[in-house]
Amino acid sequence: FNPAKELNGQVVDSTTLLFNMDTVGKNLGYPWEITYGPDDSLWITEARGYRVLRMSAARTQLDKNDPLQQVLKIPLSTGELNFGRSIGTWPQGGMQGLVIHPDFYSGKPWVYLAYVFQTAGGTCPSSPGSPCYFRTKIVRCRFYFAGEAGSPAPAKDTLIIMDTVISNLPGSNDHNSGRMVMGPQAETGAYKLYYTIGDM
Secondary structure, eight states: OOOEEEETTEEEEHHHHTOOOOOOOOOOSSEEEEEEOTTSEEEEEETTTTEEEEEETTOOGGGTTSOOEEEEEOOTTSTTOSOOTTOSSOOSOSEEEEEEOTTTTTTOOEEEEEEEEEESSSOOOSSTTSOOEEEEEEEEEEEEOTTOTTOSSTTSOEEEEEEEEEEEEEEESSOOOOEEEEEEOTTTOOEEEEEEOOOO
C-alpha cells in the first residue's frame, strides 16, 4: 500500500493530508460492533463485556478517559447466559451484531442485537484449542431516552430487551460472525433484518 497520491501534479502523502487518528475511548471489553446511530452517537457492543455502549460522535482525544455511556448489560452466568468467565473455551464474539431500526425516531425506537447466550451441551472443554458449541439469538430491544415516559430507569438512557426474534442459531467458539443490517425489501419496501451466521 502506497499512501502517496498525485493531486494537481503534486505527489501528496494522504496519511498526513486527509487523516488524523485520535483515541476517543479506552478500556473496552473486546468491542465487536460500532454503528453510527440516528442520534449522532456511536453504538458499540462489547463481545466479552456483554454490554451496549453509546458515545457522542463529537468526542475527542480530550474525552478518552471519560467512561462511555452504558445502556445495556447482560450479566454472565445468570438466567439469560448459561456461562461465565470460567468457561473453558470462550465463544468468538459473545455480544455481537447491532442494528438500529431506520424508523428509530418515527415510532420504532428499536435496536436489534445478536449474541451467544448458551453452550449447546452445557459445558466446554478446558483446553482453549478444543471446540465448543454455542447457541446464538437475535433480540429486539426498546430504547428509552432519559426522562422518557414509561422508562424503567428514567434517570438515564436505557436499552431494554423486549422479545426474541429468533433463537437457537448454531455457533461455536470460532467463526460466528454475527453481523446484521436492516434494509427495505425490493418488492414491498418492508424492512427486513439480514444476519450473517458465519461458517457454522
